[in-house]
Amino acid sequence: MAIDLLLNALIFLAAAVLIVPIFKRLGLGEVLGYLAAGVVIGPSTLALVADAEAVLQFSQVGIVFLLFVIGLELKPSRLRVMRKAVFGFGSLQVAVTTTLLSLAAWWLGLSPAAALVVGFSLGLCSTPLVLQLLGERKELQTRHGRNAFALLLFQDLAAIPVLAIIPMLAADALLADGVMPLLEGVLIAVGAFLGLIIGGRYLLRPLFHYAAATRSREVFAGTVLLVVIGAALLMELAGLSMALGAFIAGVLLADSKYRHNIEADIEPFRGLLLGLFFMAVGMTADIRLIAEKPLVVLGLTLGLVLLKALAMLVAARVHGTGWKDGLNLGVLLSQGGEFGFVLLSAAATAALLNQSLVSLLILVISLSMATTPLLFQLHVHGIRRLFARRRTKRAYDTLPDDAPQIIIAGFGRFGQIMGRALQGLKIPYTVLDINADQVEVVRRYGNQVYFGDASRIDLLKAAGADRARVLVVAVGDPEASMRIVGQVRRQFPHLQLYARARNRHHAHLLMRAGITHIVRExxxxxxxxxxxxxxxxxxxxxxxxxxxxxxxxxxxxxxxxxxxxxxxxxxxxxxxxxxxxxxxxxxxxxxxxxxxxxxxxxxxx
Incomplete structure (x- = not known):
């Protein structure tokens, strides 16, 4: 038994080490690499690991740890701020997506109840996949990143009651059992939910205080694992989601002084188990169906991705989200999710769907998850660049003729402090900044800032560089900074140059260019x-x-x-x-x- 366990661990590690770096080097991301590694070692290909379902069940712990870490980063005050996005935008997106997919399933011949379950199951997205993609590109705190998280959170919450209702949708189930089992399940779930919140509020901090007082890292890490797994298990026993329990525990600890220690201790477990989860998803995909029904499988996958992207875009526009963020969300949330596996399996158990259809839909969900990293890469390097080009087509501002003695290139945090001091001394100055959004923000606060590239000779002349005495290069990007310095040194040698250096290397570059007035930021x-x-x-x-x-x-x-x-x-x-x-x-x-x-x-x- 121990040898089998070690052998399986060796197979997973070897597959990840050999395949994931190749996908990363190709720019396809880690997630697609883990999925491909799972397909290779799964029962449909090399069959190196036979029991894919057991691995998938165990790897759900990775999602538990992921949601706990997310909860740690969300203070209750921030959750209150996000309530409109979670419940307003989230409910709208789920309603639109479920309606479109249910209608498509009904049109393809399913009964109304079965079509509704399939539509909702396929409408759910993959929380770990989307958050992993956003994390890789450091976009979790962007507007579309926050909206994506809000939508995923609502979907996870919405899946819980649906999972309880599925058995009731089976033929005559509700008539046979009555409403009492349903009410009993709801009461247990609510009791567990409230018990976790109340108990966690009064017990978690003393528990971590006791663990920290031991000054043992192992004891503290063990306490973290105890809390995460305990909260997840409590919700699971109550018929709710394990991930929801871990998320609530994380939120309760978000204001704790131990938050950063907890996050550091949990990070290695989260990363390993998330990788295992994606490999398990690849293993459970019945690849043989692609050879047996290639047109059906690929057609359903393409239809699912397109319908979900369209539904997401419609919901985003109805909610008032711009086209750019709507397209970001449409690509990110175009796949099926891990909760879809759970709901479809429950529907098969309740005899609402036949097993062959469930196997086909699980493969479609897996393939749709595999398309998301590719589509997101194409979107980042294609559609986003079109939006960026459209923004840069804006004409540079016309600068005044009465050129002041000082020109500031770049008006971020560094340049703004200098501007405030000069303004207090009533010394006029001209500011050039290439970031159009930054220009609009700063202007709202009453500052005279002009949109323009300070490395362009014509704009420098328009700003009065041939008559000014001082040019302050306050640009944060070393490459842009050196480009400006090079142009000014050649075209306006009389100008005194004062430059901001981002680090020692940047300072050396400026010194080699002959700049003597340098401040390392x-x-x-x-x-x-x-x-x-x-x-x-x-x-x-x-x-x-x-x-x-x-x-x-x-x-x-x-x-x-x-x-x-x-x-x-x-x-x-x-x-x-x-x-x-x-x-x-x-x-x-x-x-x-x-x-x-x-x-x-x-x-x-």
Missing amino acids: LLPASLELTRDALIGLGIPREQAQHTIDTFRPHDEQALLRQLEVFGNEKQQIQTIHEAARELEALYEADEDIATRVEEIPRWQR
Whole structure:
């Protein structure tokens, strides 16, 4: 038994290690790689792992951990803000999608009850797939990312009562059993739901406080697993969703001071089990049906993807969402989901659908999940670029003739602070920013900002670069910054250039271009915070400031020495080590600094 378990683990790991990197390198994403790996080792292909259903059941724990982490990131106050998106937009999207798919199923010959179950089951989307795709592109906090999460959350909530109703839809089931079993199930579910919320509110924080007090990472990680699995199991026993229980537990801990520790401990389990889930989905797909009924399978898959994308777009437009976000959501939510497997299997058990139809629909759902990463990649590199081109067709603003003495290129957080200071001194300045959205936002606050590319010679002339005295390059992107510097150095050599450096490498590039007035954006704030931390350790303010004043010129000298070996990584590393040793010697030689540091109690150092 132990040997079989280890052998299966080895097969899963080998398949993931060999196949997933290939898909990532091709730009297709991890999810499609896991699905393909599952197909390869599944019973329909190499049959290296036989019991795909058991693996799928176990891998549902990955979704549990995913929903727990999502709950951790959602404070109750934020959930209240999202209620319109979750229940308003979510109910609209589910209604439109279920109606279209149910009508299609009825048209294809299913009974009204069976068509409704199929329509709703196929209308659900894959929460882990969509969130994984959004996470890979860091789009979870975008507008379409937040809307996608709200819709997925509502779908998971809506699937729970449907799962309870399916047995009642079978022939004469309700007449035979009456309404009492249904009412009993509802009461148990509500009791478990309230028990988890109330119990979690008063027990979870003391529990984690006790675990943290042991100062054992293993005990703390074990407590996290206990809470996640316990909450999921409670909901499962009550007839609800395991994922819902984990999500509620996460929300209850979102305001906890232990949130970041919990998230760090749970992350490895989440990643591994999610990968296992996607492989299990690939394993359960009966690929042989593609060879037996290729036109039926591919036709149903194409129809499902197109109908769901269309329904999503219609719901988004009715809800008032723009075309761009509507298309994003249409592509992201065009697949079937893991809850579809559960609902269709329940319908087969209740004799509402025959097993051959359920096997066909499960394959269609699996194939639709496999199309989503591909479609999303095509959408990102195709449709989105069309929208981006349409936005950049906007004509650059016409700048005033009375050119001021200062031009600021880039008006993000860095440039705005400078602008506020100049405005307070009543010194006029012109701002150029390439981000049209940023320009509109800043203008609403009363700032004079013009939309334009500061690397274009004609726009610089229109801004008065030939008459201005100072150009401040406050652009955050090093590549754009160097492009502006290059153009200005060639065309307007009289201009004094002051530049923002994003990091040491960017500073070296600016120095090589001949710029002498450079500010590394994080250096002043970092030194200021270091000074305050030293004061917090008991060092007098004057001495702490002296320490920072000693560090700054040493760092500038080190930066110049590193510039001399720019491009030679080996010598760069050697220079960094030498600078660190020199700084230690410099502090040790300064009696005031050395004395004050020695006075700090050792437990604080």
